Amino acid sequence: DAGVTQSPTHLIKTRGQQVTLRCSPKSGHDTVSWYQQALGQGPQFIFQYYEEEERQRGNFPDRFSGHQFPNYSSELNVNALLLGDSALYLCASSFLAGQETQYFGPGTRLLVL
Amino acid sequence: QKEVEQDPGPLSVPEGAIVSLNCTYSNSAFQYFMWYRQYSRKGPELLMYTYSSGNKEDGRFTAQVDKSSKYISLFIRDSQPSDSATYLCAMSMNSGYSTLTFGKGTMLLVSP
Numbered sequence: 001d002a003g004v005t006q007s008p009t010h011l012i013k014t015r016g017q018q019v020t021l022r023c024s025p026k027s028g029h030d031t032v033s034w035y036q037q038a039l040g041q042g043p044q045f046i047f048q049y050y051e052e053e054e055r056q057r058g059n060f061p062d063r064f065s066g067h068q069f070p071n072y073s074s075e076l077n078v079n080a081l082l083l084g085d086s087a088l089y090l091c092a093s094s095f096l097a098g099q100e101t102q103y104f105g106p107g108t109r110l111l112v113l
Numbered sequence: 114q115k116e117v118e119q120d121p122g123p124l125s126v127p128e129g130a131i132v133s134l135n136c137t138y139s140n141s142a143f144q145y146f147m148w149y150r151q152y153s154r155k156g157p158e159l160l161m162y163t164y165s166s167g168n169k170e171d172g173r174f175t176a177q178v179d180k181s182s183k184y185i186s187l188f189i190r191d192s193q194p195s196d197s198a199t200y201l202c203a204m205s206m207n208s209g210y211s212t213l214t215f216g217k218g219t220m221l222l223v224s225p
Contacts (some may be wrong), residue, residue, distance in 0.1 A: 035213075100162070101147050107156045
């Protein structure tokens with residue numbers, strides 16, 4: 001049973017560029033959440049997708065956007081990158097109606113120069 | 114005041130010691146409590162998941178939740194060098210669909 005997978009593992013971009021990160025949820029899961037983890041901090045919630053709609057959103061600017069596909073996989077897009085966007089981006093999946101919590105992928109490490 | 118407070122450590126212990134990790138929180142609406150283990154530069158791995166107050170044991174790990182004090186703990190018995198990692202507490206208001214609010218994480222170092 002494959003867990004949550006994310007691609008790419010590492011990414012280097014320059015300020016002002018745009019980036020797309022990808023996530024495939026754990027088998028049987030229908031909900032995908034994205035988190036940003038800065039160095040030395042706990043993950044911070046960005047947004048959550050269910051049935052291809054953004055269901056909840058944390059305190060992140062509109063430069064952060066996402067998408068969920070019919071197969072439940074998801075993308076996170078960040079426009080106009082800032083140095084402060086450098087972080088580990090984590091995808092977590094869950095089953096909306098279930099009693100389990102979220103399972104995380106290995107993350108994508110983004111460095112903005 | 115942050116919603117979830119967690120001492121960042123590092124906490125250094127010798128192999129075989131009993132480790133106690135703790136978090137406090139301010140939002141009484143939290144009902145579900147989790148502990149994740151995160152090795153350096155990896156994603157968080159779920160260790161323990163509990164609902165409301167009480168204890169839960171899984172092997173060498175015991176999670177305790179005291180909602181009246183807004184205090185949760187993770188105990189690790191017979192600690193091993195392989196337990197060296199950052200331990201993140203997290204909590205949510207509901208189960209499958211609820212957003213998680215994390216502490217900053219406590220770095221644990223277990224020396225042989």
